[in-house]
Amino acid sequence: MTNSDWLSMFPMAKLYNLEGSSSDHSPIFLIPQVSPRLNTQFRFKFENAWMSEPMCEVIVRDGWSGEVDNNILQKIKICSQNLAVWGKEITGNFSGRIKACKAEMKQFRGGEMICP
Known part of the structure; x- marks a missing residue:
């Protein structure tokens, strides 16, 4: 269901299989938690x-x-x-x-x- 690009964007995502009905399908619950990015770009401020x-x-x-x-x-x-x-x-x-x-x-x- 995912690829490496998706996993790099959402490394902290959580996926839960929920209980379903009598069907052989079960619902899933996805929480796509985005990890905070550090601002590594230099930003100059003149004083x-x-x-x-x-x-x-x-x-x-x-x-x-x-x-x-x-x-x-x-x-x-x-x-x-x-x-x-x-x-x-x-x-x-x-x-x-x-x-x-x-x-x-x-x-x-x-x-x-x-x-x-």
């Missing part, structure tokens, strides 16, 4: 906060001017991959930077002045 980082422009410029033979889609892909790697380092530091800014704001609210 506007990166614009204030000088390294962002350098990464885009290097990715855009790297290979002369690359078409526009390849250049966009290279830029997005390079920005994603670099961005993880910056984004990972966002929480620490936010914490430091909040502490500084708290000191200002308390009337304390911070002089460099």
Whole structure:
């Protein structure tokens, strides 16, 4: 009743033979449970906060001017991959930077002045 394509789409499917009448046929009950698919496709998200980082422009410029033979889609892909790697380092530091800014704001609210 199935083939390999169907089984790969519904690996967790359950089939039950139900009790029938006096006939030699019995009804079946199929539950085609679809296994959750993991999204393995890379999805790039540009963070506007990166614009204030000088390294962002350098990464885009290097990715855009790297290979002369690359078409526009390849250049966009290279830029997005390079920005994603670099961005993880910056984004990972966002929480620490936010914490430091909040502490500084708290000191200002308390009337304390911070002089460099």
